[in-house]
Amino acid sequence: MKHxxxxxxxxxxxxxxxxxxxxLIWLVLTAFKTEQQAISVPPQLFFTxxxxxxxxxxxxxxxxxxxxxxxxxxxxxxxxxxxxAAPAAYSMAFFRSPATRDILMxxxxxxxxxxxxxxxxxxxxxxxxxxxxxxxxLIIVFTLSNLPIMVWMLYSGFKDIPSDILEAxxxxxxxxxxxxxxxxxxxxxxxxASTGLLCxxxxxxxxxxxxxxxxxxxxxxxxxxxxxxxxxxxxxxxLSAASLMxxxxxxxxxxxxxxxxVQGLTFGAVK
Amino acid sequence: MKRLLPRALMAPAVVTLFLWMIxxxxxxxxxxxxxxxxxxxxxxxxxxxxxxxxxxxxxxxxASVWNTIVLxxxxxxxxxxxxTALALLVNDxxxxxxxxxxxxxxxxxxxxxxxxxxxxxxxxxPVYGVLAQVAIFFGTTPVDWLxxxxxxxxxxxxxxxxxxFACLIFITSLQSLDRDQMEAAGMDGANAFQKFWFLTLxxxxxxIAVVVMIELIFLLSVFAEIFTTTGGGPGNDxxxxxxxxxxxxxxxxxxxxxxxxxxxxxxLANIAAAFLIRMIGKNLx
Amino acid sequence: xxxxxxxxxxxxxxxxRAIKGIDLTINKGEFIVFVGPSGCGKSTLxxxxxxxxxxxxxxxxxxxxxxxxxxxxxRDLAMVFQSYALYPHMSVFDNMSFALRxxxxxxxxxxxxxxxxxxxxxxxxxxxxxxxxxxxxQRQRVAIGRxxxxxxxxxxxxxxxxxxxxxxxxQTRIEIAKLHRDxxxxxxxxxxxxxxxxxxADRVVVLRDGAIEQVGSPLELYDKPANQFVAQFIGTPQxxxxxxxxxxxxxxVVGASHAPDGFIGVRPENVMVRPAGGxxxxxxxxxxxxxxxxxxxxxxxxxxxNGVQIVSRQAERTSxxxxxxxxxxxxxxxxxxxxxxxxxxxxx
Numbered sequence: 001m002k003h004x005x006x007x008x009x010x011x012x013x014x015x016x017x018x019x020x021x022x023x024l025i026w027l028v029l030t031a032f033k034t035e036q037q038a039i040s041v042p043p044q045l046f047f048t049x050x051x052x053x054x055x056x057x058x059x060x061x062x063x064x065x066x067x068x069x070x071x072x073x074x075x076x077x078x079x080x081x082x083x084x085a086a087p088a089a090y091s092m093a094f095f096r097s098p099a100t101r102d103i104l105m106x107x108x109x110x111x112x113x114x115x116x117x118x119x120x121x122x123x124x125x126x127x128x129x130x131x132x133x134x135x136x137x138l139i140i141v142f143t144l145s146n147l148p149i150m151v152w153m154l155y156s157g158f159k160d161i162p163s164d165i166l167e168a169x170x171x172x173x174x175x176x177x178x179x180x181x182x183x184x185x186x187x188x189x190x191x192x193a194s195t196g197l198l199c200x201x202x203x204x205x206x207x208x209x210x211x212x213x214x215x216x217x218x219x220x221x222x223x224x225x226x227x228x229x230x231x232x233x234x235x236x237x238x239l240s241a242a243s244l245m246x247x248x249x250x251x252x253x254x255x256x257x258x259x260x261x262v263q264g265l266t267f268g269a270v271k
Numbered sequence: 272m273k274r275l276l277p278r279a280l281m282a283p284a285v286v287t288l289f290l291w292m293i294x295x296x297x298x299x300x301x302x303x304x305x306x307x308x309x310x311x312x313x314x315x316x317x318x319x320x321x322x323x324x325x326x327x328x329x330x331x332x333x334a335s336v337w338n339t340i341v342l343x344x345x346x347x348x349x350x351x352x353x354x355t356a357l358a359l360l361v362n363d364x365x366x367x368x369x370x371x372x373x374x375x376x377x378x379x380x381x382x383x384x385x386x387x388x389x390x391x392x393x394x395x396x397p398v399y400g401v402l403a404q405v406a407i408f409f410g411t412t413p414v415d416w417l418x419x420x421x422x423x424x425x426x427x428x429x430x431x432x433x434x435x436f437a438c439l440i441f442i443t444s445l446q447s448l449d450r451d452q453m454e455a456a457g458m459d460g461a462n463a464f465q466k467f468w469f470l471t472l473x474x475x476x477x478x479i480a481v482v483v484m485i486e487l488i489f490l491l492s493v494f495a496e497i498f499t500t501t502g503g504g505p506g507n508d509x510x511x512x513x514x515x516x517x518x519x520x521x522x523x524x525x526x527x528x529x530x531x532x533x534x535x536x537x538x539l540a541n542i543a544a545a546f547l548i549r550m551i552g553k554n555l556x
Numbered sequence: 557x558x559x560x561x562x563x564x565x566x567x568x569x570x571x572x573r574a575i576k577g578i579d580l581t582i583n584k585g586e587f588i589v590f591v592g593p594s595g596c597g598k599s600t601l602x603x604x605x606x607x608x609x610x611x612x613x614x615x616x617x618x619x620x621x622x623x624x625x626x627x628x629x630x631r632d633l634a635m636v637f638q639s640y641a642l643y644p645h646m647s648v649f650d651n652m653s654f655a656l657r658x659x660x661x662x663x664x665x666x667x668x669x670x671x672x673x674x675x676x677x678x679x680x681x682x683x684x685x686x687x688x689x690x691x692x693x694q695r696q697r698v699a700i701g702r703x704x705x706x707x708x709x710x711x712x713x714x715x716x717x718x719x720x721x722x723x724x725x726x727q728t729r730i731e732i733a734k735l736h737r738d739x740x741x742x743x744x745x746x747x748x749x750x751x752x753x754x755x756x757a758d759r760v761v762v763l764r765d766g767a768i769e770q771v772g773s774p775l776e777l778y779d780k781p782a783n784q785f786v787a788q789f790i791g792t793p794q795x796x797x798x799x800x801x802x803x804x805x806x807x808x809v810v811g812a813s814h815a816p817d818g819f820i821g822v823r824p825e826n827v828m829v830r831p832a833g834g835x836x837x838x839x840x841x842x843x844x845x846x847x848x849x850x851x852x853x854x855x856x857x858x859x860x861x862n863g864v865q866i867v868s869r870q871a872e873r874t875s876x877x878x879x880x881x882x883x884x885x886x887x888x889x890x891x892x893x894x895x896x897x898x899x900x901x902x903x904x
Binding site for chain 1: 277283284291295298309357360367368371373374375379381385387389391392393394401439440443481492494495498499512513517520521529530534536537539540541547548
Binding site: 162164165167168169170171172173174175178182183186187 | 606607608627628629630633634635637639641642643644645654655658659702706
């Protein structure tokens with residue numbers, strides 16, 4: 001009896017999963033087709049894969065430029081974010097004061113405001129400063145958008161370091177700097193890494209600000225993909241190839257950082 | 272000295288976030304009270320409450336609020352119900368569970384514009400799309416999703432993206448469900464449904480509340496999907512509040528009215544945020 | 557010769573006076589045990605000596621130096637934590653050598669000292685492992701090794717055995733005793749377990765509610781408790797303490813006819829159970845606990861419903877059963893008298 005239920009569950013789980021993930025599977029298949037194959041009716045399941053569409057993507061628009069912009073904006077905003085968030089999280093975790101909790105809550109609340117609420121002023125400011133369609137503008141906005149989550153995740157990670165290990169270090173003769181160097185830093189590496197990864201994912205996928213503040217020069221992959229909205233001619237395979245290249249790295253990163261994601265995005269409200 | 276160090280460490284984060292919050296807010300307040308069009312940047316005359324009046328009496332306003340509610344409500348219901356069902360299905364071990372879980376999480380990491388176009392072209396295109404092909408296979412006429420059912424299409428795209436999120440949260444939460452309690456209930460004579468109703472569901476009540484709150488906050492700003500696919504239309508059929516504000520600001524260039532709308536959106540978000548903050552606060556040592 | 561001196565040490569948490577003016581003198585090479593019920597302040601006091609908790613009043617002198625306001629890192633004390641607090645990212649060797657590395661001690665010297673300590677504690681083949689690859693008992697030894705390597709002025713132990721299972725606890729207790737005998741180091745040991753206190757200590761400090769109830773050698777505390785609290789805290793099973801109002805005839809039985817109103821205490825091993833009809837105090841058996849080498853007989857003395865419990869302990873096995881009638885005798889001059897406030901009353 002139990003055996004049958006296992007078989008049913010396995011089948012159900014696999015079928016449902018494959019159905020849900022089907023669009024992605026289709027995307028991957030189409031990316032390796034030619035345009036002719038991509039629009040064939042009925043759709044082809046078996047075909048000889050080709051890299052032609054990948055090559056054509058770059059002919060249509062400067063793919064590398066957009067990719068470079070995505071890389072720059074997400075990496076720089078991550079590093080910048082860590083540089084600002086880490087000291088704050090460290091201070092809140094190890095030099096707690098009665099105000100610490102309130103400040104943390106306030107920081108989280110800034111993340112909860114809809115981006116569209118700040119659209120107008122940010123746009124106007126960027127326009128006035130001549131920073132529309134510039135990488136620095138995107139970097140600043142990405143960093144600030146992700147800062148609350150980064151502070152929160154780093155704070156949680158720092159707090160997880162057991163205080164009696166720090167006390168042991170103190171007994172062994174470590175001063176504040178020694179505690180940081182020998183105990184906190186090695187033990188917090190994991191948190192720093194996963195927080196950085198989450199920020200990378202969020203910046204890379206960021207579409208709202210990218211679409212509104214950038215176009216031809218500073219556009220990211222998100223905007224490039226958006227330009228396939230109503231193009232001319234045959235483009236399905238190119239769209240698939242471009243999308244695949246744009247989303248693949250992040251999807252893979254996401255596979256490895258599931259737990260951190262839950263922590264970060266629910267602000268730790270779910271254990 | 273002892274107090275200087277912690278404050279100095281916190282300063283960059285606190286100062287930047289404060290500016291990030293205050294400056295746009297003040298500017299929005301200012302803009303909402305003046306006539307300001309980006310095409311005529313010089314003229315800024317005082318408008319009083321005119322911008323608000325204009326925003327709220329715009330025929331699109333009512334529709335956008337309704338659409339926002341429908342969008343939010345539908346996505347939340349779909350993700351919570353299906354998310355719970357899926358989480359329960361994959362909770363107990365079976366061959367390949369690890370891979371299934373990894374696959375299930377994937378849609379969440381796809382960037383919104385790619386998500387939107389994936390559906391618009393690959394799936395929903397009335398001639399070449401997969402859904403159309405399936406319809407033809409079964410002998411029915413393909414549906415032109417984006418033209419005939421624009422809001423539903425958006426709902427479908429957003430749900431597809433957020434279902435993994437809900438699912439992952441529920442999976443995590445189910446792992447902390449007390450097995451001993453389940454066994455005790457079994458010995459007390461409870462069947463599978465009763466166990467679910469009386470034990471599992473209450474345990475999931477809190478994560479469900481969190482998922483609802485988080486989605487309320489983030490889904491209010493759904494924008495990229497609409498921008499990339501339907502452009503808010505046909506007409507205003509798939510315009511939500513966020514897109515309406517965008518239209519006013521960057522298509523009509525009416526900063527004043529857009530700012531009035533932005534304040535409205537901020538107030539809405541604040542309400543949901545207040546609840547979420549309280550819930551997080553309870554969890555925070 | 558006073559090595560560690562506490563004078564009027566105070567600690568306040570908000571409104572609560574957690575440590576109330578402690579005075580204590582500890583001599584070099586002594587093994588001192590702080591013992592007491594939960595919340596008595598023993599761990600707090602230890603942490604104050606260690607420098608992990610601030611001292612709000614009074615002073616602590618170590619080997620002539622006032623260490624009251626010195627940070628922990630400068631006090632030359634080593635602590636073995638209840639949770640061991642090993643550095644999870646370091647190997648056993650690195651854990652044990654950490655303090656020496658911080659002090660920039662020569663590498664060869666470090667190797668020699670750590671090697672020596674590892675040998676004493678049987679850790680030599682684990683030197684390359686990380687804490688998570690060790691068992692609970694091994695981790696505990698690493699924690700002790702970390703302290704030994706430093707050769708500090710005083711060793712501080714904070715309930716080190718409480719996370720071990722019973723068998724390991726007994727064994728490790730003996731090893732700690734042997735270590736102290738071999739190293740001769742001044743040690744302060746905190747525990748709630750009075751068996752550890754009795755077996756390890758040169759002197760025991762009994763604490764309650766932040767104040768010292770009595771200081772003395774284990775047997776002093778056992779034979780001459782200063783008050784009712786100490787009398788009942790030390791000794792298993794607990795001393796029988798009987799309210800004179802409930803059992804007035806006990807006075808005659810123990811030989812303290814002039815005992816004032818209050819309590820009379822008699823240790824179970826001084827209560828003899830005689831067959832029914834014998835003994836000076838008729839009683840009824842309630843429960844028998846046969847522990848093998850010891851037998852405990854729980855009896856109820858007095859009129860129906862109002863029975864006072866008196867426990868007897870004897871080495872011989874018994875064939876008595878619950879419900880049997882017996883008679884009790886008390887060994888001469890083995891009683892303790894306490895007044896209503898729990899203070900000791902001298903026998904006349």
